[in-house]
Amino acid sequence: MSATATSILNLPDQATATIPKKNFITAEDGLLSWLLTGDHKRIAMLYIISITFFFFIGGAFAGLIRLELLTPQPDLVASDTYNKLFTMHGIIMVFLFLVPSVPATLGNFLIPIMLGARDLAFPKINLLSWYLYVIGGTLTLTALMLGGVDTGWTFTTPLSTHYLNTHVVTTAMAIFVAGFSSIFTGLNFIVTIHRMRCPGMTWFRMPLFVWAHYAASVLMVLGTPVLAIAIVLVALERLVGIGVFDPTKGGDPLLFQHLFWFYSHPAVYIMILPGMGVISEVISTFSRKRVFGYTAVAFSSVAIALFGFFVWEHHMFIMGVSNYSALVFSLLTMLVAVPSAIKIFNWAFTLQKGSITFETPMLYAFGFMGLFTIGGLTGVFLGSLGMDIQLTETYFIVAHFHFVMVGGMLMAFLSGVHFWWPKMTGRMYPESLSKLAAVVTFIGFNLTFLPQFILGYLGMPRRYHAYPPEFQVLNVLSTAGATVLGVGYLLPVLYLAWSLKYGPVAGDNPWQATGLEWQIQSPPLTENFPEIPIMDHEAYDYEWLEHKTAHEVKAVG
Amino acid sequence: MGISPVIWQFLVKWLTASALFPREGSTIAPWMDELYFFLLAMTVVGLVLVGAILFTFSVRYRKSVHPVATQIEGSTLLEATWTIIPLAIFLITFVWGAVLYFRIYNPPVNSMNIYIVGKQWMWKAEHPGGQHEINALHVPVGQNIQLTMISQDVFHSFSIPEFRIKREVIPGRYSTVWFNATTPGEYHLFCTQYCGTNHSAMIGTITAMSPADYKKWTEDSTSGMSLAQNGERLFASMGCNACHSGTAAARGPSLAGVYGSKLTLTNGSQVLVNDAYLRDAILNPSQHVTSGYAPIMPTYQGQISEDGLIDLVEYLKGLNTNYRVQQTLTTSQSDQTAPTTPGVVKP
Numbered sequence: 001m002s003a004t005a006t007s008i009l010n011l012p013d014q015a016t017a018t019i020p021k022k023n024f025i026t027a028e029d030g031l032l033s034w035l036l037t038g039d040h041k042r043i044a045m046l047y048i049i050s051i052t053f054f055f056f057i058g059g060a061f062a063g064l065i066r067l068e069l070l071t072p073q074p075d076l077v078a079s080d081t082y083n084k085l086f087t088m089h090g091i092i093m094v095f096l097f098l099v100p101s102v103p104a105t106l107g108n109f110l111i112p113i114m115l116g117a118r119d120l121a122f123p124k125i126n127l128l129s130w131y132l133y134v135i136g137g138t139l140t141l142t143a144l145m146l147g148g149v150d151t152g153w154t155f156t157t158p159l160s161t162h163y164l165n166t167h168v169v170t171t172a173m174a175i176f177v178a179g180f181s182s183i184f185t186g187l188n189f190i191v192t193i194h195r196m197r198c199p200g201m202t203w204f205r206m207p208l209f210v211w212a213h214y215a216a217s218v219l220m221v222l223g224t225p226v227l228a229i230a231i232v233l234v235a236l237e238r239l240v241g242i243g244v245f246d247p248t249k250g251g252d253p254l255l256f257q258h259l260f261w262f263y264s265h266p267a268v269y270i271m272i273l274p275g276m277g278v279i280s281e282v283i284s285t286f287s288r289k290r291v292f293g294y295t296a297v298a299f300s301s302v303a304i305a306l307f308g309f310f311v312w313e314h315h316m317f318i319m320g321v322s323n324y325s326a327l328v329f330s331l332l333t334m335l336v337a338v339p340s341a342i343k344i345f346n347w348a349f350t351l352q353k354g355s356i357t358f359e360t361p362m363l364y365a366f367g368f369m370g371l372f373t374i375g376g377l378t379g380v381f382l383g384s385l386g387m388d389i390q391l392t393e394t395y396f397i398v399a400h401f402h403f404v405m406v407g408g409m410l411m412a413f414l415s416g417v418h419f420w421w422p423k424m425t426g427r428m429y430p431e432s433l434s435k436l437a438a439v440v441t442f443i444g445f446n447l448t449f450l451p452q453f454i455l456g457y458l459g460m461p462r463r464y465h466a467y468p469p470e471f472q473v474l475n476v477l478s479t480a481g482a483t484v485l486g487v488g489y490l491l492p493v494l495y496l497a498w499s500l501k502y503g504p505v506a507g508d509n510p511w512q513a514t515g516l517e518w519q520i521q522s523p524p525l526t527e528n529f530p531e532i533p534i535m536d537h538e539a540y541d542y543e544w545l546e547h548k549t550a551h552e553v554k555a556v557g
Numbered sequence: 558m559g560i561s562p563v564i565w566q567f568l569v570k571w572l573t574a575s576a577l578f579p580r581e582g583s584t585i586a587p588w589m590d591e592l593y594f595f596l597l598a599m600t601v602v603g604l605v606l607v608g609a610i611l612f613t614f615s616v617r618y619r620k621s622v623h624p625v626a627t628q629i630e631g632s633t634l635l636e637a638t639w640t641i642i643p644l645a646i647f648l649i650t651f652v653w654g655a656v657l658y659f660r661i662y663n664p665p666v667n668s669m670n671i672y673i674v675g676k677q678w679m680w681k682a683e684h685p686g687g688q689h690e691i692n693a694l695h696v697p698v699g700q701n702i703q704l705t706m707i708s709q710d711v712f713h714s715f716s717i718p719e720f721r722i723k724r725e726v727i728p729g730r731y732s733t734v735w736f737n738a739t740t741p742g743e744y745h746l747f748c749t750q751y752c753g754t755n756h757s758a759m760i761g762t763i764t765a766m767s768p769a770d771y772k773k774w775t776e777d778s779t780s781g782m783s784l785a786q787n788g789e790r791l792f793a794s795m796g797c798n799a800c801h802s803g804t805a806a807a808r809g810p811s812l813a814g815v816y817g818s819k820l821t822l823t824n825g826s827q828v829l830v831n832d833a834y835l836r837d838a839i840l841n842p843s844q845h846v847t848s849g850y851a852p853i854m855p856t857y858q859g860q861i862s863e864d865g866l867i868d869l870v871e872y873l874k875g876l877n878t879n880y881r882v883q884q885t886l887t888t889s890q891s892d893q894t895a896p897t898t899p900g901v902v903k904p
Contacts (some may be wrong), residue, residue, distance in 0.1 A: 008620070389657075461749040
């Protein structure tokens with residue numbers, strides 16, 4: 001083995017190494033071969049391009065928001081424009097980036113390979129779900145071009161139904177359509193995981209990445225239709241005034257929030273669970289050790305998915321819900337925090353007696369663990385009934401969910417993209433530049449969002465265009481952090497694009513990882529495996545890998 | 558490189574003027590802060606613990622000093638430890654938070670009631686004495702103040718961070734919160750629920766004053782009519798008194814002393830008459846017919862503003878006898894009917 005003492009990276013001899021001539025990228029040529037493909041790997045690539053596009057649009061809005069908040073006065077944009085900025089930022093980031101981020105890209109690419117299958121169960125539905133995503137995205141952009149929408153991403157009634165004159169129905173349609181994209185992805189994953197595992201691939205030999213996606217898929221399939229219903233009711237209320245949410249017609253405006261959060265709380269777990277799957281893979285690989293307490297981690301994903309459906313009312317503790325139902329939901333919220341704590345400790349103990357190296361994916365994974373711990377524990381603040389009164393609807397909650405969604409999910413996404421980049425493209429990214437990006441992202445993130453916790457306890461409300469002058473110092477820090485964070489996100493785009501042509505050839509298994517995806521060529525063949533593999537070992541079995549590698553070397557010699 | 562003293566002074570002033578922790582302006586604030594510091598401690602301990610584990614393992618088991626990993630399956634004992642200990646801490650947080658929540662959302666019985674009406678984009682406060690304020694609220698310190706709040710249009714949220722209270726202000730439904738201000742001074746009032754264009758301008762000032770100053774303020778800013786007096790006038794002008802006159806032949810039930818009582822409705826259910834019930838019964842009478850009466854009352858939906866409803870509710874709260882109702886009724890009827898000559902037989 002050529003790996004040094006500080007890295008497990010094992011690249012083939014660059015003088016002789018080449019990318020395999022036959023792979024899923026070169027299998028067919030022309031734009032149509034991509035747009036009409038049924039190959040899960042090509043669809044994953046289409047998703048990567050589209051979600052990156054929307055990420056930077058959403059990011060640009062975030063930049064404008066932070067720029068406006070540099071000064072206490074409402075001076076950069078008009079109030080309506082500001083309201084549109086945070087609305088579009090939320091809608092794009094949640095529905096067009098975070099929800100599809102890991103599942104539709106890495107999940108799509110890897111789940112069939114990890115299960116030893118040639119494709120997902122329904123390749124055409126998989127392609128359809130990308131088209132639905134694109135239609136949803138196009139509708140969102142249309143609403144944006146026509147003048148935007150300013151409901152907030154939560155579409156709170158009766159504001160969204162009776163009081164706003166912006167493009168609510170167009171945006172509602174966008175979310176409705178994009179929702180079906182995620183339902184189909186979830187359905188595809190569930191069926192694939194149940195039916196298409198290769199011989200020997202029992203449930204408890206599946207990588208934890210697959211377990212996490214299974215839990216997230218169940219949430220997608222059961223939760224998203226409720227969002228679709230809620231959003232259709234908003235559109236109907238606007239268009240024909242059916243009055244479900246209108247108190248003057250006997251409707252209940254709070255009902256909308258029940259319906260909306262019934263999806264949107266599980267949606268948080270749709271976003272974070274796949275990220276947790278990535279972290280399990282990365283931590284195991286870079287500490288050369290099986291994941292500590294495999295079953296605990298697997299079942300904690302399922303527990304999160306299960307409890308995740310019964311905590312939605314914690315978004316409404318101050319909204320005049322019955323005090324006793326608030327008690328129940330607060331208790332359940334405390335219970336859902338436990339599986340996350342279990343995961344964190346299991347990952348931490350995976351390092352114990354390992355042989356740890358610190359390549360870029362691992363740095364992002366460490367970042368994830370730190371930021372997710374803060375994000376998770378500050379969630380306990382909000383789940384605690386009395387504390388929620390002071391903190392909800394302030395910058396504390398903004399900071400909290402950005403720690404979970406951006407500090408957690410985006411870190412996990414970047415970790416996963418770097419980790420599997422050599423598998424997906426056949427080439428390595430530049431290691432030192434990417435380490436720099438990981439560190440810059442971590443510093444920028446903390447500088448942006450830590451001050452917001454303090455602002456929140458001070459009482460600065462969210463979605464405020466102007467604020468009292470004594471809050472300025474913290475806001476300036478936050479904006480400064482956002483600038484650093486922006487650099488941290490731009491760097492990977494640049495060097496990953498660069499690496500497509502100039503990156504070193506990666507070989508089949510640069511990380512010497514155990515997953516099935518690492519035992520095939522990079523980039524993989526269209527059919528993934530020349531012949532369907534037989535799984536004869538546990539997941540994360542490094543002894544099996546060592547034995548196999550030793551055997552291969554002998555055979556070549 | 559020296560820094561200009563002017564810029565230096567500006568920076569120092571700017572940084573020291575920055576707020577880091579909110580003042581404690583009410584009796585609720587110290588309770589909230591205790592829980593906050595407990596939770597902060599929990600976060601710091603948790604973060605330090607995770608950080609220490611990661612750091613220690615990263616140093617001890619990095620590849621250069623520990624080249625070959627030792628495979629470990631897991632440990633039921635450890636799994637149980639990090640399931641039970643966090644669960645226990647979270648349950649403490651749950652109980653503590655629940656106690657605080659019930660304290661903040663159950664106003665003490667002897668509170669002074671002030672009505673708040675939220676609308677895009679202003680706060681109206683109505684004191685029982687008839688004082689009206691826009692985007693401002695004057696309150697005495699050392700007294701329990703209950704706010705009964707309602708929105709005229711969309712969801713708003715009434716937040717006084719320095720008192721550590723916040724409650725959603727909902728269209729079509731009263732919500733309540735209370736506080737007891739401890740220190741005279743001015744405090745921020747924010748709308749924290751996004752409510753449209755000028756959401757961030759829906760702010761105001763809470764002025765807490767000594768009881769003597771507050772008394773002076775109420776006397777100086779009275780509008781001449783208390784809420785109940787306004788309500789009495791509405792009660793007559795809307796014609797409520799025609800049926801709710803309290804006489805034996807009246808078509809509607811007597812409303813004297815109805816507030817706080819238990820009513821039996823025609824559908825057999827029992828209800829406690831409170832602010833919310835009275836408001837609903839005016840707007841949606843067919844759902845709230847008192848047992849023994851015919852469902853003949855028309856809806857007043859869209860005919861009375863939220864302010865008017867508050868006046869009526871406040872009037873009915875203090876209505877103990879129907880004497881004045883009947884007096885008003887007699888006066889208005891004698892005004893309306895043409896004078897009749899005694900002795901002439903009506904056709």
